Every structure is written in structure tokens, then in C-alpha cells.
Amino acid sequence: MTNAAGNSLDGFFYPKSVAVIGTTDVEGSVPFDIFYNILKDRLNGIVYPVSPGKKHIAGVKTYKYVVDIEEPVDLAILVFPSAVCHMALEQCGKKGIKSVIIISAGFREVGQAGIEREAKIKAIAQKYGIRIIGPNCLGLINTDPESHLNASFARKMPAEGNIAFLSQSGALCTAVLDYAQGKHIGFSKFVSFGNKTDVSEIDLIYYLKDDPKTKVILLYLEEVTDGPGLMKAAEAAVREAGKPVLAIKSGRTSAGAAAAASHTGSLAGSDEICDAGFEQAGIIRCNTIEEMFNRAIALAYQPVPKNDRLAIITNAGGPGVLAADATVGSNVELARFTEKTQELFWKKLPRAGNQSNPVDVIGDARADRYEIAIEGALADDNVDGVAVILTPQSMTDIDDIALNICKVGEHNEKPIYTSFMGEMDVASGIDILERHKIPHYILPEDMVDSFAACCTFRKEMAHKLDAPVVFKDVDKAAAEKVLDEAAKAGRHHLPEADAEKILEAYRLPVIPRAVAKSAEEAAKAAAKIGFPVVLKVESDDIVHKSDIGGVVLNVADEKAASAAYETIMKNAKKAKPDAKVDGVLVAKMITGADEVILGLKQDTSFGPTIMFGLGGTFVEIFKDVSFRVAPIGSISAKEMVREVRAYKLLSGARGRTRRDVAAIEECLQRLSQLATDFPQIKELDINPLMVQDEGKGCHVADARIMI
């Protein structure tokens, strides 16, 4: 049980001795509660109160300083005022304590003075090799009987369970503990990690990944500090250890309204990137605490469904329809029963009901009839999970039905979920279900959503690792040189020619082009590029090049190229005699292509991110784009292109020809490599990338780079 850096957090969760530094005997105060909770919830070890002014607290001998304690101390909990915390921490170091929880607030979250205090704390911790949870947190709880540590000022210790909860918000923890107790939800570990000055959610996920007591990891985050680190930790939990990670990330409103200098910049809100990063790592993002726990109990209590086919059993048509409706737009399929099951139901269930899915056992159903339907559905090879709905009719034997479900649920390999609708009449039935770890939901819709989350988890767990291809044919040095020069020159927006150089260095296919200084050169360049070509006057002084006859399209051969050069030079001279003309640009003319946009943006939380979308109105009006955190492999590149709705246009819909999608995918991967090689590139737009028919490739027509 060690984290990525090889440091175990066992000192926090399984201490044999705990010192609470700064405690008092004032009942109801945080410093007292923390000490007293450890005492009354019976730590499997020794707890020492440390308080300069007291001889004893709650009947326990009290020490003036932590260094006075005769035995070794594994864990210290600081509840001193923030201004003097560093002194207590220094003493912890001297005492040889390696794990410290700082409950006290008054650090980074209160501004400059606090930031300085936190830095002081951090320096002392580094000096002595101390790991810190907090400051500004509620503490932690370990329900494992081997430790049984309630080092928090939560009102009560939760029951033992296989769900771990990690929270950046301390206040939310008390509401969560209360909510969970009402629903008989237990926890393995419960941690409020506060300002995460040292131990972060990432360390904790690595620790819980290997914790045999934890099956599901829940996370409440207010800010993502190290997106890539979080993604790696979550991937390890989900794809190596097979443990679901569910997370709430709040703060959608605080959309950092940074000036957007590019398309990608304006489209890639931090929340969309958070969505993309979470999904890539297999984290299931939830919107509310209730949604998170609804899904968590389905994952924690029941086996993972082998496929997406759900059977619904109900004693009332209406709620059955509501549940079936909830599958629309989700990954859940309504199971189609085998003939055998259909015959069984036709024979044994009332004809006035419905024998196909959703099965309606009708209002007068009692436990025996529910049992036929549930066992029949579970035995069906076309069914991967069973959802049972009950409405309280006057003849419904609610508790018997609940007990029956518990019995069936115990020895079954397929998951079972319940929704006993109502509140008062069904309360005792719900109580039975919850105590037996049968997931229960007030609303049938929540039940279906939770089954859907289990199906998502199964897919995430099985997701192949998408190792990025490293293209060896890139010229990193050439790109670096251009970027360094631009940085030296203090440029933020690279000139077009520089942007092209960088893209060419990464073999992103810039349209073949050359500047000709004579008619002869123009003809030669055109022949080299391949016909048809476009000729365009090259001059910074002439803005509207078409208007003055400075552009000739669709030039078909060398003779025409030569003639076009002469025409353009003549027109330019006539229209703007004083203009400095550098020659004529000869470029390949791309016809029959679709325009797509590729983008890159540095995100403060997740680092380099990649965007894809179809050009023009699709991006601007429908924001029909896809994101990934870089680096991406070929699977992600494929997905990115396919998940925009306008993909149909590229794939040959409406009698169109199929475009070269593989070429786009390669460009995305090359862009990803560029993005990870050069974090100094803040934003990059390739707009448009002209995509031709399958096998014919694509071309960068225009690009902007911001550093």
C-alpha cells in the first residue's frame, strides 16, 4: 500500500499511537471533539492529548508537549491556531513523527499571510520528512477494525463499508456522513484533505487502489491542480485495480474568462477539458452528491453487469414506462427475453399484465409472483441485470418482497436493483433492502442511471491502453529553434511563415507552395508542386489581392503559370506602383475538400489539450468539437474524429465521397506530439485543414501559433 512515489500512507490510517496537539477540555469545541472522537470511537491503539495548560482531559493523562510523550508516536493531529502551527510541527519533527494531520484553518485560503504560514509548514515538513494531510481540513476516518480511527470532528463515525470518500471540502463531509448514515451506507476510509499542501487526492487514490477494504473510490474536488497526475492515478485504480472512481468537480460557474485568442481557446472551457480528461482516465463524473452515491452503491454492492441489457419488473405500468423511458439516450438496452422465459411468464404471470420487458406483475402481486418474475429474468441469458419496481398497493406484502429480493440477491452473479416507490409505507421494506446491501432508489429513473454507470464502468475497465505513437520523422530541433527565436524577440503571435516551419518540422502537411521571382521560376515551381495551382501576389503592401487582379486560380500548366505570373505583376504595378512586391506565391490548388479545424491549448489544470471540429458554422454555431488531453494515441484520435456530430459529412453520408479520415487522425497525433514537446505553445489553430477524398490526404491551409 504505497503511493506512486513509494510512500505508504499507513501512518495516517493505521497508527498505533496518536497525539492530538492543541486539544482542550471545552466540550463542543473542535480541539476537544477531535481528541474525544478518537477516544470514544475506540482507536485500536493509544491516543495522547497534548495541551500546555491541562493535566488531564476526559480522564486521560495530558502532556504539555508532544516531545514529553515517553513512547513513539505514529500520527499527530494539530488543532493549534494557524499562527503557531509551525512550532508544534517542529516539535513533531523532533519527536520523529512522520504523519501529521493539520486541521487548523487560516492558511492559503485566507491570502498572503496564510500563504506564508503554509510555506513555513512545508519547509519544516521537508526538513524532517513529515507527510502532511491538510491544513484546513476535517481530518480522516478509517472504519477498519484493525485501526478504527475517527480522527475528525464529524458528529459520528460511519459504519464499515467498501466505499472510500475523499473530499476537498470539509463542510460537505458532515452532510455526506449524515446522508450516508440515513441510507445505511458504510465507508472504508473517509478523508477530508483540505488545502493538500502535501498529501493530495492523487496520493490518496494510489493508496486506496491497493486498500483491500476499498471497492469504490469517491472524490469531491473543487480544483484540479495536477490533471495529468490525477488521470494517471485514476487510470491505475480503474484499469489496473478494477476499482471505479466517481468524481464531482464543482466550479462550472467560475469559467476563467481569459481572453480567447483562438478558436480552440474560446471553445475549450476548463470544464469541457475536465470532462475530457476525466473520461480519458475512466473517471465517472457526477453532478450531485446524490447521483454519486446512487451510482456508488450499485457498484459497491452488486456484481458488474456483463453487458448492457436490463430487465424491469414492476407492479404498476406507469413507473415501468418511466424506467423504460430513462434508457433512451443512455447506454442501457431493454433486454429481450428468450422464448423460454416468455413461455414461463405467459404461463405463470397474470395475462392482464405484461409478460415482456418491462414485466408488469400488476397491482395485486405478492411476494410469490415477484419471485417468479425476478428468478425468471435472472435465469435468462439475454438479461444482464434486473431492476425491480414496487408501488405500495393495499395487498402488497412489502417486507416479504424485500426479504425475497435479499435472498435472491445473495447467491446471484447478476446484479439486482430496486425502487420501492413512496416513503412511509415502503420505509420498512427499504430498510430491509439497504441493510442487505441491495441498491435502492426512490426513483426508477435513478435506478436505470445507476445501472448505466455500472455499464460505463465495465467499458472503462476494459478500455485498451492507448499508448501514443512517437513519430520519429519529426525535426524537433528545427521547431525548437523557431520557438526560441520568437521567444527571444518577445513575440506572442508567430508570423505565418514561422508557424508553417513548425508544422512542417512535425510533418503536418502544409500546402505545397513556393515564391517565384520570375515567370520562369513560377512555371518551374508550379510543375514541381503539381497542377492545378494558384498564383497570388506576394506583398505585405497589397491587402485585397483579388480586387487588383493579384490572384489567378486554377492554373493548369507551365505555360499558363508563366502567363499568370506576368499578368499578376502587371496588375500589381498598375494598381499599386509603390508597393514592395516580393514575387508571386505559387501554391497547390485544393479542390473538392472539406474544411476541418485542429487546435491545441494549454490548460492550467490538465496541460496540453487537443481539439477537433468541422470548419466554419459547425464550430462557431454548434460548438460541435471534441477534446482530449495530450498525449493521445491512435484510439483517441479515431474517437475524436468520430464523436463530432458532423462526422457524417466526412464519412460519406448524403451521397458524398468519403474523406481521408486516417490522414486527419495522423495530424491529430502529430499535433499531440508537438503539444507535449513544447509546453510553451499556448494556443494553436490549424484552420482550415483541407481534407480530400480517402487516400488523397489533407493540407494545412492556414495556421496560427500563440506562445
Add this chain to the structure above:
Amino acid sequence: MTNAAGNSLDGFFYPKSVAVIGTTDVEGSVPFDIFYNILKDRLNGIVYPVSPGKKHIAGVKTYKYVVDIEEPVDLAILVFPSAVCHMALEQCGKKGIKSVIIISAGFREVGQAGIEREAKIKAIAQKYGIRIIGPNCLGLINTDPESHLNASFARKMPAEGNIAFLSQSGALCTAVLDYAQGKHIGFSKFVSFGNKTDVSEIDLIYYLKDDPKTKVILLYLEEVTDGPGLMKAAEAAVREAGKPVLAIKSGRTSAGAAAAASHTGSLAGSDEICDAGFEQAGIIRCNTIEEMFNRAIALAYQPVPKNDRLAIITNAGGPGVLAADATVGSNVELARFTEKTQELFWKKLPRAGNQSNPVDVIGDARADRYEIAIEGALADDNVDGVAVILTPQSMTDIDDIALNICKVGEHNEKPIYTSFMGEMDVASGIDILERHKIPHYILPEDMVDSFAACCTFRKEMAHKLDAPVVFKDVDKAAAEKVLDEAAKAGRHHLPEADAEKILEAYRLPVIPRAVAKSAEEAAKAAAKIGFPVVLKVESDDIVHKSDIGGVVLNVADEKAASAAYETIMKNAKKAKPDAKVDGVLVAKMITGADEVILGLKQDTSFGPTIMFGLGGTFVEIFKDVSFRVAPIGSISAKEMVREVRAYKLLSGARGRTRRDVAAIEECLQRLSQLATDFPQIKELDINPLMVQDEGKGCHVADARIMI
């Protein structure tokens, strides 16, 4: 209290005498429960058990037949088996009973035999002028002490309240009653209307609109039989009586997969049309029972907010952020406090918290501090409603805070909402709030959603009536003639020319065109139409007209038109010597236009509906379309055009010129008139309508009509 047809339903809700026909003395059976519920819940009147085989039931004298009862009977409730219900109903007729509830199932819902039984029932009811609720229902409840009627087999009578609940599903009613009791939600009237063979949700809405005991009307529907009728009734309730109507319409899965012969057909799923119809009528559509009641209590218990600005007060940052996040994408605004309030909060609330919205009174806040924040926010002119969040910290005096909120809530003109997060610790506080009719929500997000629903209702209530313009310049007879002839000929798909005639009759601007039989005619026609024009060979035998040189674009004058005629005829003769050529079509050439789609579809529930969208990929890939149930007025036409996302393209975004949006709006209204005049038009596509710059109008380029 009369419905649209002038019939009062008072006989159902306020009977002075009730006969339960077919009751028994078997406790726990439906026939007994119905009778006994009326008795034990103390009807303000007389209840007569009617049962051929019994002398007395539950101590009450029992009659063999209803006609044997000596006194007049206002309401009869039939619990006989369906096969003999008609006999009992015949007796009710003879006894002069005008209101009958048929609880029994076994009618339309079980197939042919049941349909016949229901028809028999209906005929008897018509003969005697009897109104019927049901069959196949749970009965009804009126909590008004003037009647106090529990004519249902629900387990218990709900508390009195100002919410009415109407349900097509009987089974759901029991779950709803149970749910509501747990949350101290009372009802004014509670009706399970079953098969609605006579009294429907429409009659009931008209009745409740005038019921002084009802403030909010809730509706659970499985099918909309008469969409326009429902819309009218709901509009009367919302816009005349100022009573919110909230509805769940289930059955999204049963999307009638009718073959779609048109764009409109494939895009206008019955569920999208239901959304549109509900919104037009001011009905707030809900997805779940919980969502409906969450919103209902906000509307039933508190004043309607005068504007959309919400203040959030919390003792924990995290949940405050979650609540603020929930305003994103809703109609709710986060209130900005006045300077006065800001000063007050800065002075009186802890600096470590947050003094702007969401206000964080921090974890150690007690009732007095909450009071400062709540009263301060309520007094602020920039605040229209206050949402209070509480998390249970060890020092939180939960009940005192709840009581304080109740006190403030009583004498305030602005609404107040609460979310005490958790379950066990906050239970007594929640109980206090619920008993005092302060809306409470487990989740802050649901609290914000419910405030949003109140804001929506305020807008719906104030919505101006959108009376359709009746265009007098249409030639209804001409259109009728074309449609009649097509019907006689057994056509389902009208020929292009016929479709054009119908559109022209309704002054929908078909592109000016004429068929020329000679070069001279072509020149004349072109001059009349106005240049530039397009010439196209008119022949059913030539499909790919462009390929054989049968089309000439951009013809600029008479001479060119004449020449183009000759060229086309020569090309046609050369390419297809045997083709029957009817001449050359001369049509106005439209340039610089955007293509939009107008559509019409008959919906089985809502009748004629109108669709609008931008042409091509916008409709096909993004389904970026808007719907309305016809007839529509100018306000709806305006909204329809503006609510598609691609509207930006028409409105002059991206440096484009603004298109003639007013012309589109007129077309939509003319189409609406056509749709209501001729219900035999099943589907109609105008695709594309070419829209030119502002003031330049639009033209129908192609149209299809299916009858």
C-alpha cells in the same frame, strides 16, 4: 366551477350522498376498502353500501340495489366486475344519479371484449346524462372539509393542501400519496381518471382552474388524446387563473416509428411535438415525480418571484458552489447585492467567509448569523428570492435556524427556499420547515431548479396571447379544389405543380416561373419575371437535365433567353430524340440567398404542427429545428425562427448580410393557416425556401405535399 362545456363536476367532489355499488365485507379487498375509506375518513354526507348478498357491512345498513335507497344519491362508485358494470350503471340512470366513478378494470385496456364493454357503458351514460370518471381507476379524494371524501382504495387520506394531482395511472397514485405524506405535502383534490371514457384531464383542469382550494395543478399522463383541448385548458389555468400546471408525459420510448415520408415527418417525433405543445400552453413539463413535486412545493408554498435573481446563503463553500453551478444554463441569475447590503455583510458577517453571492456564513454559524444574512438578502432590491443551505456542523443549532427561517418566511413578499443537507442530523430541522410550508430540498441543485421553474411560470403567466393572424388574401377554394381532385384520384403524394398551386393559393411565394413553348415566349416570359432567369427543359422523360445541356443559368436579357431556348431544345433533341418535351421552364434566378426548410405535419395527439429549420446539414445532422402546434400567431413565428441555433446565420452574424426574417415569419403563419384549414394534408415540406436579404423576400424553390 364548471368546465368548458358548462358541466360542473361538483357531483364528484362535493356529493351529499354516495353509493358504493358492489362492495363486500371482505376486509383488504378493493370493494370493501373503497366503501370503508369513505366511512372511516368521515364524509360530510351519507355513504350507502350496495351489495346484493349482505344486510350490513361494517355496521352500516346495506342495500340490495341502488334503486332501493330511499333518499336521492349524488355519486355512485362502481366496484362490480367489468362484465356486469353496465347493469349497475343502468340502475344508476334509473335512480337519477348524475355522477359515477367506475373503479373496475377490464375495459379498453384488455382488448376487443373490453372495448365493447366500454362502448356499452358510454351509451348508457349518454342515455341518462351521467358523467363518468374511469373506468380502470383508483377513484378520487377531496380533502376540503366541506366534503372530506376519500373515494379511493389508497391506504390513507392525504392532508389538506393547495396542490391538485391528476393521474392516468392508478398504481402511481399510491406511491405519490406515500411520498407526499413523508414530506408533509397536502392535496386539495386527488384524482385517478383511468381510461377517461368521459371525464378527462381536460375537464378536470377546467374544474380545478376555478377551485378556490387549488393553487397548483399536477398532471401525470400516459397519452395525450386531445392535444389542442389540453392546451386550451392549461392556458386558461395558467394565463387566466394564474395557476401553474406541471405535467409528466411518459412514453418517450414508444416513439411511434411511422414511416417518415418527409423531413418534417422524421424530425417531428411525437415527444418533441409534445414538448412544443406543452410549452405553448404554459405547461411546465417534468421528467420525474420528484422533480414535479420539488417544483410544485416552491410554487404552492411561496410567492412567485418578481424576477430571476437568486441569493444563496450557505455555511459551507462547496455546496454554495454546487448551487451556483446549477444556475448555469438555466434562467436563474445570481443576484448582485446593492452596496448597502455589501456593507452590512462586510460589517456583520465573518471576514473569513464570503460576503458576496453565494454568501458563506462559514461552518460555525448559528441562528443569529443566518438571520443577518437572510434578512439582509431579502431586504435587497436586487434580490428576488433567497436560497438557504445548511450543512450540519457540530456547533450548528439546526432547529433554531429552521424556526427562524419559518418566522421570516411568514411575513415576507419574496420567496425563500431551503436545503438542509444530510439526513439524520438535519431530520428535525427539515420536519420544522416542511410543516411550516417552507420548500425544502435535499440537494441545493434541486432548490435552484425549483426556483427556475417559478421564474418560468411567472413568464408563462405573463405570456401575451398570440392570436393567429387570418390572412384574407388566400384562395381557400382553389386549394380545396386541388386537394379534392387529388383525393378523388387516390393520390397520396401530390405532383409538384399541384403542390405549387396550393402554396400559391395561400400566397406562399413560389418562385416566378412559366413554361415557354417557343423562343419568343421564353423571351417574353423572362422579361415578365425579371432578369436574371434560369431556363430548364420541361420533360418528365429527361431526369438529369443539366447533364444533357438542358439547363442554362444566369440568363441576363431577352435576347439571351431566346438563344438559351433554342440551345436547350437542340440539346434535348440530340440527347433524347424520343423524349416528350413540354417546352422550357423559365424561372427567376435567386442568388445570394440562404436555404431554410418549412414543414407541416399532422400529429395524432396535437393535430397540425409547423416546423422551421435551416437547410441541409443543419437539419440533417444537428436536428436544429423548432416546432409549434398550429395555429400560430406572429409571436410564435418570431420565436420559431429565433430559437434555432443557426439563426445567427440569418441575423447577419460573421459579417453576413441580414436576411429577410420577416418574410419567413409570414410564410410560417400562412403555412399555419393552410395546416388548420386542411387537416387532410398529412405532411408538407417546403425545402428549400430561398431567403434573400432583408426587404427582398423569400421564394419557395421546391415543395412536397402528402395527403
